[in-house]
Amino acid sequence: MNVDELHIDDEIGAVGRILSDNEKKKGILIHALHTIQEDQGYLPEDVLRRLSNNLNIPLSDIYSVASFYKMFHFKPRGKKIVKVCLGTACYVRGSKHLLTTLENEFHVQNGETTEDLAMTLETVGCVGCCGLAPVSTINDEVTGEIIGDRRIEQFIQLIKNGSE
Amino acid sequence: MQSVGLNIYMAKLNNIDDLRNLRALLREASRTGKDTLKVCCGLPCSTLGSQAVARELETEAAKSGLEVEIVKTGCQGFCQRGPLLQVDPYGYFYQKVQPDKAKEIISLTCSSGLPVRDLSYRDTFLNTPKEFIRDIPFYAKQMKIALRNTGTIDPFSIHQYIAAGGYLAAEKMFSSMSPEQVLEEVKKANLRGRGGAGFPAGIKWAHTKRALGNIKMVIANGDEGDPGAFMDRSIMEGDPHSLLEGMLVCAYVIDAKYGFIYVRHEYPLAIKTLKTAIKQAEEIGLLGTNILGTGFDFTVQIREGAGAFVCGEATSLVASVEGNRGFPHARPPRVSEVGGGPWGYPANLNNVETFACVPPIIEKGADWFLSIGTQGSPGTKVFSLAGKVKHTGLVEVPMGITLREIIFDIGGGIIGNKQFKAVQTGGPSGGCIPEQYLDLPVDFDSLWKVGSIMGSGGMVVMDEDTCMVDIAKYFLSFTQAESCGKCPPCRVGTYQMLQILQRITSGEGKQGDIEELERLGHLVVAGSLCGLGKSAPNPVLTTIRYFRNEYEEHVHEKYCRANVCNIGFFMINQEECILCGLCKQACAFQAVRETRKGFFIDRDYCTKCKACYHVCPVNAVQILKKTYVRLEEELRLAPESLEFIERRRKMTLKDILESRPSEIVTITTDHTVSEAVIRMREKHVSGLFVVDEHNRLVGIFTERDIVRCVYDNISTAEKLENLIMRDIITFDPGTDVSTAISVASRKKIRHLPVVEDKTIVGMITFRDLVSYLLPEICFMADTMY
Numbered sequence: 001m002n003v004d005e006l007h008i009d010d011e012i013g014a015v016g017r018i019l020s021d022n023e024k025k026k027g028i029l030i031h032a033l034h035t036i037q038e039d040q041g042y043l044p045e046d047v048l049r050r051l052s053n054n055l056n057i058p059l060s061d062i063y064s065v066a067s068f069y070k071m072f073h074f075k076p077r078g079k080k081i082v083k084v085c086l087g088t089a090c091y092v093r094g095s096k097h098l099l100t101t102l103e104n105e106f107h108v109q110n111g112e113t114t115e116d117l118a119m120t121l122e123t124v125g126c127v128g129c130c131g132l133a134p135v136s137t138i139n140d141e142v143t144g145e146i147i148g149d150r151r152i153e154q155f156i157q158l159i160k161n162g163s164e
Numbered sequence: 165m166q167s168v169g170l171n172i173y174m175a176k177l178n179n180i181d182d183l184r185n186l187r188a189l190l191r192e193a194s195r196t197g198k199d200t201l202k203v204c205c206g207l208p209c210s211t212l213g214s215q216a217v218a219r220e221l222e223t224e225a226a227k228s229g230l231e232v233e234i235v236k237t238g239c240q241g242f243c244q245r246g247p248l249l250q251v252d253p254y255g256y257f258y259q260k261v262q263p264d265k266a267k268e269i270i271s272l273t274c275s276s277g278l279p280v281r282d283l284s285y286r287d288t289f290l291n292t293p294k295e296f297i298r299d300i301p302f303y304a305k306q307m308k309i310a311l312r313n314t315g316t317i318d319p320f321s322i323h324q325y326i327a328a329g330g331y332l333a334a335e336k337m338f339s340s341m342s343p344e345q346v347l348e349e350v351k352k353a354n355l356r357g358r359g360g361a362g363f364p365a366g367i368k369w370a371h372t373k374r375a376l377g378n379i380k381m382v383i384a385n386g387d388e389g390d391p392g393a394f395m396d397r398s399i400m401e402g403d404p405h406s407l408l409e410g411m412l413v414c415a416y417v418i419d420a421k422y423g424f425i426y427v428r429h430e431y432p433l434a435i436k437t438l439k440t441a442i443k444q445a446e447e448i449g450l451l452g453t454n455i456l457g458t459g460f461d462f463t464v465q466i467r468e469g470a471g472a473f474v475c476g477e478a479t480s481l482v483a484s485v486e487g488n489r490g491f492p493h494a495r496p497p498r499v500s501e502v503g504g505g506p507w508g509y510p511a512n513l514n515n516v517e518t519f520a521c522v523p524p525i526i527e528k529g530a531d532w533f534l535s536i537g538t539q540g541s542p543g544t545k546v547f548s549l550a551g552k553v554k555h556t557g558l559v560e561v562p563m564g565i566t567l568r569e570i571i572f573d574i575g576g577g578i579i580g581n582k583q584f585k586a587v588q589t590g591g592p593s594g595g596c597i598p599e600q601y602l603d604l605p606v607d608f609d610s611l612w613k614v615g616s617i618m619g620s621g622g623m624v625v626m627d628e629d630t631c632m633v634d635i636a637k638y639f640l641s642f643t644q645a646e647s648c649g650k651c652p653p654c655r656v657g658t659y660q661m662l663q664i665l666q667r668i669t670s671g672e673g674k675q676g677d678i679e680e681l682e683r684l685g686h687l688v689v690a691g692s693l694c695g696l697g698k699s700a701p702n703p704v705l706t707t708i709r710y711f712r713n714e715y716e717e718h719v720h721e722k723y724c725r726a727n728v729c730n731i732g733f734f735m736i737n738q739e740e741c742i743l744c745g746l747c748k749q750a751c752a753f754q755a756v757r758e759t760r761k762g763f764f765i766d767r768d769y770c771t772k773c774k775a776c777y778h779v780c781p782v783n784a785v786q787i788l789k790k791t792y793v794r795l796e797e798e799l800r801l802a803p804e805s806l807e808f809i810e811r812r813r814k815m816t817l818k819d820i821l822e823s824r825p826s827e828i829v830t831i832t833t834d835h836t837v838s839e840a841v842i843r844m845r846e847k848h849v850s851g852l853f854v855v856d857e858h859n860r861l862v863g864i865f866t867e868r869d870i871v872r873c874v875y876d877n878i879s880t881a882e883k884l885e886n887l888i889m890r891d892i893i894t895f896d897p898g899t900d901v902s903t904a905i906s907v908a909s910r911k912k913i914r915h916l917p918v919v920e921d922k923t924i925v926g927m928i929t930f931r932d933l934v935s936y937l938l939p940e941i942c943f944m945a946d947t948m949y
Contacts, residue, residue: 014463015422018379023507026487030470034429068489068648069470071429087391088588088624089550091638125473125642127430128394130550130624131208131243131557140432142211 003036003051025055033066042073078113078120082159083137087126094147095134099123101152106159119159173323176449179457180339183331183450190327197253198231199274203261204248204315206239206401207433213263214247220266230274235324238402238437240315241558242302245285250297250316257297258283287576302555305574307536309544310358310395310520311560314402319437322444325405331450333526334412338458343417346526347373350417353530354542355522358395359385359476359515360593360619360695362541362608365522368512372500373418375510380420382411382462383499383506383513385481386427386434389473390591391642393622395546396516398558400427400434403520404441408451408464410519413526415462418512423464425516426481429471438466473592473646477694478513480648482506491650492694515620517546537563541607545618551588551625552579563607567597570606571625583628586710590619592639592646593699595706596632615706617699631728632711633718637665639703643696653691657684658700665704671731671772673719682708723789730772732787734765740784747776747785817904817918818897820936821926828924830855833862833885837873840865840884851915853924854888861924863888866915894919895928905933 009016011028019027032055036047043066052059066072084090084099099110102121106114113120129135132144138159146155173190177183203209203218218236225232240248245259249269256279258269265283272278284293285300294300308314317324325331337346351366372380384407388396399407411423427435442464445451453461472490474480478499480490485506497504505511521543525533534542541563547570550556554576561570567587571577578584586596595616597604604610608618626635644658661684664677685701692698708715717723723732736747741762748756748763755769756776765776765785777785830853831840840852844867851866865888873880878887894917895904904916908930916933918925 013465015381015424015465018422018509019507023486027485029487030484031468034468034470065487065489069472071471086638086642088591088622088638089392089556091391092551092624092626092630092635124430125389125471125646126391126393127207128388128397129208129211129243130392130394130548131246132211133550133556135211142207144208144211 003032003047003054006032006054022056025057029055029057029062029065030069033062033072037072041077042075045074076113076117078117080119080138080159081122082119083122083124083127085125085127085129085133085135085137086123087130087133089130090126090134093133095136098134098136098146098152098155102156102159105156174447176447177456178449180335183326183335183456187326187332190323194327196231198233199254200233200235200252201225201269201274202235202237202240202250202252202316204238204240204246205236206243206246206315206398208239208243209246209248212246214261216263217247217249217261217266220263221269224266224270225274228270228275230270232270232274235318236320237316238314238319239398239558241306241311241398242300242555243557244555249283254279255296255298256280257285257295257300257303259285301576302557302559302574305565305569306560307544307562308560309524309533309536310399310406310517310546311403311558312524313406314398317403319402319404320440322405322441322448322450325403329527330405330523331409333523334409334450334456337413337416337526338456338460341526343373343419346413347417349526349530350413350522353525353533355518355525355533356541356543356608357515358517358521358545358620360590360617362618365514365518368500368514369414369417371498372420372510372512375500376502377510379422379509380418381505381509381511382415382418382420382423383481383485383511384411384423384425384516384519385476385478385513386425386431386516387469387476387481388428388431388516388620389476389646390593390620390622392548392550392588392624393591393620394548395558395621397431397434398546399516399520400425400431401437404438405445406520406523407438407516408441408445410522411464412451412455412462413522414512414514414519416460420512421461421463423462424467424485424506425464426467426469426475426485428469435466435468442466472648473642474648474694474696477696479504479694481513482511489648491648492696494693517621538605538607540609545606545621547621547623549575549623549625551623552582552627552630553577553625554579561606564605566603566605568602570623571602575625578625578627584625585628585630586626586632588616588624588626588635588703589622590617590702591622592643593617593695593702594619594622595702596626596635596710597706598710615709616702629726629728631669631724631726632707632714633665633669633724634726634728636704636707637662637669640665640700643700647696647700651692651694651697653688654693654697654700657688657691658697660684661688661701661704668715668718669724669729669731671718671722671729673722675719677719678708678712678715717789721789723787727774727777727787730774732772733767733790734770734772734776735786735788736763736765737784737786738762740782742782742784744781746779746781750775750779815901816897817895817899817901817916817928818925820901820928820932821897821918823936824932826926828853828926830859830924831865831884832857833883833888835884836881837870837878837884837887838880841870841880849927850929851927853917853927854884855924860922861894861917861919863890863892864915864917864927868914892917896920897925901933901937904928908933 008024012024016024048062052062108114108121129142134146135144203214205214221234247261249258249261251273268280272280279295281293284295286293297303313328317328355365356362386396467485469475475484475490477492479492484490499505499511499513537543544560544562546560549559559574586598588596597616601614611618640662644662647654649655664681685705688701689698753769753771755766757766829847829849851864854863854865856862897918897920914930916928
C-alpha cells in the first residue's frame with residue numbers, strides 16, 4: 001500500500017457514514033499496518049512516520065497498537081518464514097521436539113532470523129490444521145504430520161532447498 | 165451452472181418471489197442426474213494435495229467426455245484421511261485420494277457406477293472396506309446443523325447455497341415474521357452461545373434490541389484463537405453464507421444496519437471466502453440496501469485481527485475493531501449497551517457457529533431444535549477432535565453424547581491402543597477431564613460441573629505418554645504470553661505460576677509448590693477483569709484436582725511417569741542393552757561411559773536432555789524414580805525387592821479398591837429381607853450397604869444376617885430397618901491393610917465398609933484382602949526358602 005495515497009472511505013466501508021474523520025482513520029489503522037507488512041515484510045520506521053502524518057495519529061499511538069499485536073514486526077525478516085505450530089494438538093504430538101531440532105539445525109532461537117536473512121523461525125498458536133498435527137508453515141504453505149526423524153529431515157530439506 | 169441464462173441467475177432479486185423463483189430454477193438445473201464429485205478443499209486436505217486431485221479429475225473427466233460435475237467443497241471433517249472425495253448420487257466415500265487415481269475414479273465410478281475399493285475407508289488393513297459414507301463410524305454418529313452445508317457445497321457459489329435451502333430462513337422471516345416473532349423463536353429454542361460460556365443468544369439479542377439509539381451493529385466473532393480449535397474456520401471457509409444469513413436474521417431482530425466479521429489474520433482462506441460471499445450476496449441483493457425489496461439495509465464487513473488471543477474476548481474485540489490496542493474494559497457497559505460496542509454503539513456479538521445455527525431454527529422452528537440435545541443445552545455442538553485419537557477431524561454431535569462415544573466410537577480410540585489418560589476441552593480456558601468421567605454426557609452444564617468448560621469446542625485427547633504437569637505448563641505459557649497486561653493479577657500471577665511449573669518440570673520442585681499454585685490460581689481468577697484472566701488458571705487447577713499424584717511425583721520423586729519432562733534418574737538396563745553404542749554417540753556431554761562390561765550413565769555429567777533415551781533402539785535407557793535408584797545403588801537391593809517395596813507403599817484400603825473396581829450396591833431401609841437376598845444374588849455380592857432415604861449410610865446387611873434371620877425364625881417379609889446393625893465399624897480409604905486386618909479379626913467382621921467424609925467408597929471383603937496379599941505371600945515364600 002502506498003501510504004501517501006490512502007483511500008480511507010473505501011477501506012472503512014459503509015460504516016464510515018456514522019463515524020467521524022478521526023474514528024475512520026483509526027479504524028483502518030490495523031488494515032494499513034497489515035498492508036505495509038505484506039508489502040515490505042516488516043514495519044519500517046520511515047513508513048510508519050509517513051503513515052502517522054497522513055492518518056493524523058501520533059507515532060506513539062501507532063507503535064502502541066502495532067506492538068500489541070503479535071503479527072507485526074519491526075525488524076526485517078527472512079525470505080522464508082517458518083512457523084512451527086504449538087497448538088495443543090501439535091504440542092501433544094511433539095511439535096516442541098520439532099522446534100528444538102529446527103533451532104539447533106539453523107542456529108537460531110524462536111523468533112530470530114538467520115544472519116543471511118534466509119529464514120525466520122517463529123511459532124504460531126494454531127493454524128487450524130489440527131487433524132494433521134504436528135504442522136508447520138513455510139510462507140503460509142502448510143506442511144503436515146512432521147513426526148519422526150525422517151519427516152523432520154525432509155522438512156529441513158524443504159526449508160533449505162524448497163523441495164523434499 | 166451453464167452459461168445459458170446466466171444473467172437470470174445473477175440478476176438482482178427485487179422481492180421475495182424473485183428469490184423463490186431463483187431457488188426453483190437452481191433446483192431444476194441441479195436435477196440433471198449427473199455424477200457429482202465433491203473434492204474436499206479445506207485447508208488440511210489442500211495441504212495434502214486435494215487441489216491437484218480436483219484439477220486432475222477435471223482433465224480426466226474432459227478426456228472421457230462424461231458429464232461430471234466437480235465441486236470443490238469446504239472441510240468434510242475427516243481431515244486425517246485427506247484428501248477426501250465424495251461421489252454422489254452413489255454416496256461413495258474415498259479417502260487419501262491422490263491425483264494419479266483420478267483416471268480410475270472417472271472410469272470406474274463415473275462411467276460404470278462401481279466403487280474404487282482401494283480408496284474406500286477401512287478400520288484396519290484386514291477389514292473389508294466401507295464403501296458408503298453412512299457406514300463409516302466417524303460419520304455415522306454425527307448430526308449436522310451448523311455444518312449442514314460445510315463439505316457438500318462449493319463455498320464460492322451462492323447458488324449452490326440457495327439450491328441447498330439457503331436463505332430459506334431469510335425468506336420466511338421477511339415474508340411472514342415480525343422481528344419480535346423471530347426473537348421469540350430464538351429465545352424459545354434456547355440457543356446457547358457456541359463461543360464458550362454458553363450464554364443464551366436470544367437473551368443477548370433481546371438485550372441489544374432494548375438498548376437505546378438507532379444505530380446498532382452485529383458482530384460475528386471469528387477470532388478463533390484457542391489452540392486446537394478449528395470449527396469456526398471450517399464454517400467460514402466451507403459455508404460462509406450460513407454465517408451471513410445468521411447475521412442477517414440477527415440484524416433484522418435488533419434492527420442493525422452494520423455488521424462485522426472479526427477474523428483472525430491466520431485464516432487467509434476464510435477471509436477470501438467471506439469476501440467473495442459478501443460480494444455475491446450484495447450483487448444478488450441479499451445484503452446491502454433495500455434487501456429483497458423490503459426496505460431493510462444491512463452491510464457486512466470483514467475486520468482482520470493481528471494475532472492477539474485476547475481479542476476473542478468481547479470488549480477487547482470491540483477495541484480492536486476500532487483500531488486500538490486490544491485491551492478489555494470493565495463491564496458495564498456491556499457490548500450490547502450504549503457505550504460498550506464499537507464507537508459506543510450497542511452491538512450484538514455472537515460466535516460464528518452460533519450464527520450458523522440460527523437459519524435452521526427459523527426455518528424449522530424452535531420445537532425442532534429443542535428436540536435435539538439435552539434439556540439445558542439443545543442442539544448440536546461442533547468439536548474439533550484432535551490429539552492422540554486415531555481419527556482426528558471435525559465432528560458435529562448432538563449435545564448429551566458421552567465423551568466415550570466421541571473419543572472411542574467417532575474418534576476410533578487412542579493411537580496405538582494406548583491407555584487413555586485425559587481429554588482437554590475448552591482450550592486454554594478449559595480443563596482436563598480424567599478417565600472416570602468418560603461416560604459424562606457432554607453439554608454446557610455437565611462440563612462445568614467437572615471443572616472444565618465447553619469452550620469453543622476444542623477437544624484434545626491425551627494418552628499415557630502425555631504428562632499432565634507439562635500440559636498445564638503448556639496452557640499456562642500460552643495464556644501468560646497472551647495476557648494483555650492490563651490487570652496485574654493476570655499479568656504477574658500467571659507469570660509466577662509459570663515459574664513454579666517450570667521449576668517443577670525441571671526437577672526443582674519444592675514442598676508446598678502445589679499448594680502455592682492453587683492459591684495463586686484462585687487469586688488470578690478473582691482479580692482479573694476479562695474472561696482470559698478469569699479462566700487462565702483453569703488448566704492448572706483441574707490437572708491438580710484430578711492428577712495431583714503426578715504433580716507430587718514431580719515435586720517429591722523428581723519423576724515424570726510419561727517421560728516427557730527432563731527429570732528423573734537415567735539408567736541403562738544392562739539386561740536389555742544390546743551394546744550398540746548409539747547412546748554414547750548421542751550424548752553431547754560425555755555422560756555415557758563405556759566400561760569393559762557395557763555402558764553406564766555418569767550422573768554427574770548427565771544434563772537429562774534425553775538424547776540417549778530417544779536414540780536407544782531397544783528402550784534400554786530407562787528413567788527411574790529417585791527412590792528406586794537410591795535403594796538399588798546404596799542398599800544394593802535387587803530390582804525384584806524394589807517392586808516389593810513399591811507395593812508396600814501401596815498397602816492401603818484405597819489401593820485395594822483401585823486394584824479391583826467394583827459397584828457399590830446399596831439398599832434402602834424400607835426394603836424387606838427377601839428383597840435384600842434377591843439384590844445380593846443379582847449383583848453377586850455377599851453384603852449390602854443399607855442407606856436411608858437421604859442416601860446416608862445406616863448399616864450393612866450381610867450373609868451372616870441371613871443366617872441370623874433363619875436361626876431366629878425372623879420372617880423374610882421383615883423390614884431391614886428393624887434388623888440391621890446400626891453401629892457399624894467403617895474404615896477410611898487411607899487405612900493401612902495391616903490395621904484393617906487386625907481390627908477385622910478382633911471384631912470378627914468379614915465386610916469392611918470404606919467411607920470417606922460420609923460418602924461410601926466401596927466394600928472390601930476378607931477375600932479381597934487375601935487375594936490382594938497373595939503376591940506378597942508368594943514373594944515371602946520365595947525369599948524364605
